[in-house]
Amino acid sequence: MKLRMIASALALSAALIGSASLAPVTAQAATLSGGFDVGPGGFQGNFNPLAATSGFTWLSIYFEPLVTYDEKLQKVVGVLANSYEVSADQLTYTFKLKDAKWHDGKPFTAKDAKFTMSLAMDAKSGSVLAARLKAVSSVEAPDDRTLVVKLSAPSASTLDTMTKVMMLPEHALASIPADQLAKNAWWSTAPIGTGPFKFTKYVTDQYVELAANTDYRDGKPALERVINRYFANPAAAIAALRAGEIQFTYVDSNDVSTFKDDEAFKVIEGDSFVVNYLGFNHESPIWKDVRVRKAVMYAINRDAIIKSLYAGAAKPANCAYVAERLIPQGIDPYAYDPEKAKQLLDEAGWAQINGDKPITLLTYYTTPLATNVLAAVQAMLAQVGINVVPRAVDTPTYNSIVLNPQPDIGQFQMVYAGLQNGPDAGSINVGLNEKQIPPAGPNVVRARMPELNKALDTALAEIDATKRDSRYQEVCKVMNTDLPWATLWVANRYGVVSAKVKDFIWTPAPGGGPYQAHPEKWSIGE
Numbered sequence: 001m002k003l004r005m006i007a008s009a010l011a012l013s014a015a016l017i018g019s020a021s022l023a024p025v026t027a028q029a030a031t032l033s034g035g036f037d038v039g040p041g042g043f044q045g046n047f048n049p050l051a052a053t054s055g056f057t058w059l060s061i062y063f064e065p066l067v068t069y070d071e072k073l074q075k076v077v078g079v080l081a082n083s084y085e086v087s088a089d090q091l092t093y094t095f096k097l098k099d100a101k102w103h104d105g106k107p108f109t110a111k112d113a114k115f116t117m118s119l120a121m122d123a124k125s126g127s128v129l130a131a132r133l134k135a136v137s138s139v140e141a142p143d144d145r146t147l148v149v150k151l152s153a154p155s156a157s158t159l160d161t162m163t164k165v166m167m168l169p170e171h172a173l174a175s176i177p178a179d180q181l182a183k184n185a186w187w188s189t190a191p192i193g194t195g196p197f198k199f200t201k202y203v204t205d206q207y208v209e210l211a212a213n214t215d216y217r218d219g220k221p222a223l224e225r226v227i228n229r230y231f232a233n234p235a236a237a238i239a240a241l242r243a244g245e246i247q248f249t250y251v252d253s254n255d256v257s258t259f260k261d262d263e264a265f266k267v268i269e270g271d272s273f274v275v276n277y278l279g280f281n282h283e284s285p286i287w288k289d290v291r292v293r294k295a296v297m298y299a300i301n302r303d304a305i306i307k308s309l310y311a312g313a314a315k316p317a318n319c320a321y322v323a324e325r326l327i328p329q330g331i332d333p334y335a336y337d338p339e340k341a342k343q344l345l346d347e348a349g350w351a352q353i354n355g356d357k358p359i360t361l362l363t364y365y366t367t368p369l370a371t372n373v374l375a376a377v378q379a380m381l382a383q384v385g386i387n388v389v390p391r392a393v394d395t396p397t398y399n400s401i402v403l404n405p406q407p408d409i410g411q412f413q414m415v416y417a418g419l420q421n422g423p424d425a426g427s428i429n430v431g432l433n434e435k436q437i438p439p440a441g442p443n444v445v446r447a448r449m450p451e452l453n454k455a456l457d458t459a460l461a462e463i464d465a466t467k468r469d470s471r472y473q474e475v476c477k478v479m480n481t482d483l484p485w486a487t488l489w490v491a492n493r494y495g496v497v498s499a500k501v502k503d504f505i506w507t508p509a510p511g512g513g514p515y516q517a518h519p520e521k522w523s524i525g526e
Contacts, residue, residue, distance in 0.1 A: 030224035032247050032501060032524050033207075035237035037228060039250030039367070040274065040418065040493070041512030043395075044230055045205065047187040049166035050119060050127040053395075056164070056513035057506065058228050062103075062210055063166035063193040066095050066113065066147070067159065069515040071505050073273070073423040076159045077516060080108065080167055080194060081147075090154040090463045093162075095147040100217050102169050103198040110141035115170035117149065119178065123439065126182025131430055131441030132161040154463050157426035163514055167194060196221045196520035205230055222503075222523040234367055238496075241265075247498040247524060248506065252369040253313040259496050270508035272493040273422035275317045277485035278361070278377070279415040279445040286359070286413065291348040293483040297334040299341040299384040300377055302488055309372050314491035319476035320421045320428045322490045328473040331480040341384040350385060361388040363416035364398035374416060388414060402444035415444060420510030421490065425472045427510075429456045432484055447484040500524050 036058040037044045043055020049063050060068070066081040078084065081095040100108040117139045123130040137152040151158065169192055176184055188202045196218070197210035208228040212221040229246055231237040237249040251259070259265045278296060280287040287293055306314045315322045318331055361378075363370065374390040381388050393401075401411050419431040430436045433456050436443040455478045459471035479487070493508030503521040507513065 030524070031227060032223050032225075032522060033227040033229055034246050035229050035231050035234075035240065035249035036512075038231055038234050038237045039252075040272070040365070041250060041509070043512070045188075046396075047191055047199075047202070047208070048126065048182060048184075049164075049168075050125055050129065051182055052164070052166075052511075053128055053399075054511040056509070056511055056515075057517070058208075058512070059166060060195070060514045060517060061197045061226060061519045062191070062195040062199060062213075063168075064100075064195050065163055065166050065514060066097070068163045069423060069509070069513070071507050071516050073507060073509055073515060076163065079516070080113075084159075086159075090156075090158075091151045093149040093151075093158060095149075097145045097147065098217065099145075100194045101215060102172075102194055103192040103213060104169075104172075105215070106169070106171060107144075108167065108169075108194050109144040110147045111144070112167055112170050113147045114139050114141040115174065116165060116168045117147075119168065119173075119181070120165050122178050125178040128442070129161060129164060131436050132157065134435075154461050155426075156460050156462060156468060157424050157429065160424035160427060166514075197223075197226050200225075216520060218520055221520040223519075226519065226522075241496060241498070244498075247501050248504070249496060251494050251496050252367055253310050253492060253494060254369055256311070256313075256494050256496075264499050265496050266499055268495040268497065268506050268508070269313075269492055271422075272418075272491055272508055273420050273510045274418040275320050275322070275421045275428075275490050276416070276418045276488045277317075278488065279417055279485050280483075281409055281413050281415070282446045282448060282484070283407075284409050284413045286354045289348040289353070290483060291344040292350060292353065293486065294334075295341040295344040295348075295350075295384060296381065296386065296486045297341075297483065298337045298344070299386065300380050300486070300488070301336040303336065305373060305376050306489055309369065309376065310489070310491055313494075314489040317421075317487040317490050319479040319487055320419070320432075320485075321425065321472065321476055323422065323425075325469050326425060326472045326476060328477055331477060338380075338384050345385060356385065356387045358387050358389045359413045360411060361390045361414045361416055362398065362401065362412035363390065363392050364395045365416060365418075366392045366394070370416075377416075390416070403438045403442065405439045407438075412444075417444070418510075422510070425468070425475075426456075426460050428475075429460060432456060432479075445484060449478070449482055449484055452478045452482060452484060498524075500526065 041054050043052050049059050064079045067076050068079050070077050080098055082098050084095045119125045120127045120129045121133045135151045135153055135155040138150045140148045191199050196213050196216045198213045200209045200211045202208045210226045212224050214220050240246045241249050259267050302316045378388050420427045430441050432447050434448045434453050437446050455475040462468045462471045495506045497504050502523045505517040507515050509515050
């Protein structure tokens with residue numbers, strides 16, 4: 001692959017620069033506005049945390065879980081739980097709850113937590129967490145300040161899943177049938193949580209406004225309002241940031257250099273914990289031969305893409321993980337080798353399997369960077385005789401296609417997507433285990449690999465924390481050998497915030513979090 005092909009892909013970004021929308025309000029010292037839903041952590045226009053696969057940066061400002069990650073994504077800490085205990089056999093989780101109130105003044109109790117868990121476990125509610133909570137056998141609220149969750153079998157990812165279960169008010173939602181909840185108007189007109197800010201209004205496709213919760217249990221927030229602005233793309237958000245219309249936004253790696261030496265802004269950098277991959281739709285016969293899947297890996301010059309498009313801010317991934325403790329010795333690095341790719345395709349009989357017929361490559365990544373990446377990937381695969389045609393759609397459209405229980409394989413013979421590989425290593429289970437094939441879960445590539453299932457199940461059931469890393473190394477080995485995906489890289493992510501903003505915590509977490517951001521402490525000065 002010649003680097004000029006990547007350079008030509010870079011030129012595409014200039015045509016994709018959008019303009020910022022008009023500011024909804026005049027900026028005030030006590031108001032912080034941001035593009036919280038820009039980029040991979042965004043979840044524009046949907047305020048239902050049960051359905052959220054991203055957007056937790058924003059949702060966590062007014063909804064709260066029992067537990068969350070600390071800001072460094074290293075340990076699980078309490079939010080609405082004062083404390084939690086896990087039994088020695090890892091089958092019982094006991095949460096002691098804080099004294100808190102809903103935004104309408106009613107008390108938050110363990111009955112609300114039990115109600116929320118029942119919704120999260122019910123796929124009819126639109127919950128994307130139902131598949132992750134399959135091991136839960138019972139949920140009890142023995143008193144107003146205690147919640148007990150019992151499992152039928154140990155699952156090492158239970159606490160990680162609980163960080164995403166945002167508590168919901170039973171008194172406000174119990175009258176709505178579960179199968180009518182997912183798209184109910186309540187989420188965008190009158191949602192109530194327990195967080196430091198409460199919902200005031202949503203102007204469709206323009207902005208959401210929250211006001212300080214003066215009765216917040218940890219004291220009145222420093223800000224009066226927080227506003228989430230919507231933008232067509234990161235470039236539009238960046239324009240608004242430079243114009244002073246907003247004070248924070250996510251940015252792509254190729255935008256970072258324009259901010260690093262500007263004292264008016266602070267660049268925040270971190271590991272995304274998300275592996276980007278080309279997922280083979282295993283229901284499409286063209287990918288049945290592992291030699292074809294390996295040819296895809298050898299055909300892509302990942303190092304060149306990382307250097308030229310990500311400005312070096314990514315690490316190649318040869319399984320779902322890049323953390324050294326999870327990578328076993330001796331796995332195939334799949335170094336760029338287009339001649340080997342062609343040889344493998346010839347051996348597999350690619351000319352008869354598919355030849356130069358177009359292959360739809362579906363993605364929900366719509367940023368200029370993603371467009372450039374896919375242009376480079378398309379060119380590299382074309383060099384070895386694989387004709388992919390990228391198609392970028394919004395997230396709801398993507399989900400409607402790939403999560404359909406009776407999918408049209410022709411619409412996504414491949415996907416370009418991302419799935420978190422941390423902070424909890426078991427997070428990838430839902431994307432690869434055969435038990436998680438839609439509608440049971442989000443294994444969108446429909447991987448059916450007995451060895452991979454066995455490795456994942458063994459790792460999740462391991463109750464000895466000292467052995468868990470070696471279990472996940474086995475997962476890595478199987479992925480590297482059998483290739484349910486063509487794993488690409490784990491990229492760094494970036495946010496840019498105005499230097500005027502104080503005590504602001506933003507972590508480039510997968511899906512935008514959740515994590516301990518303490519929005520009640522955020523402030524803004526002149």
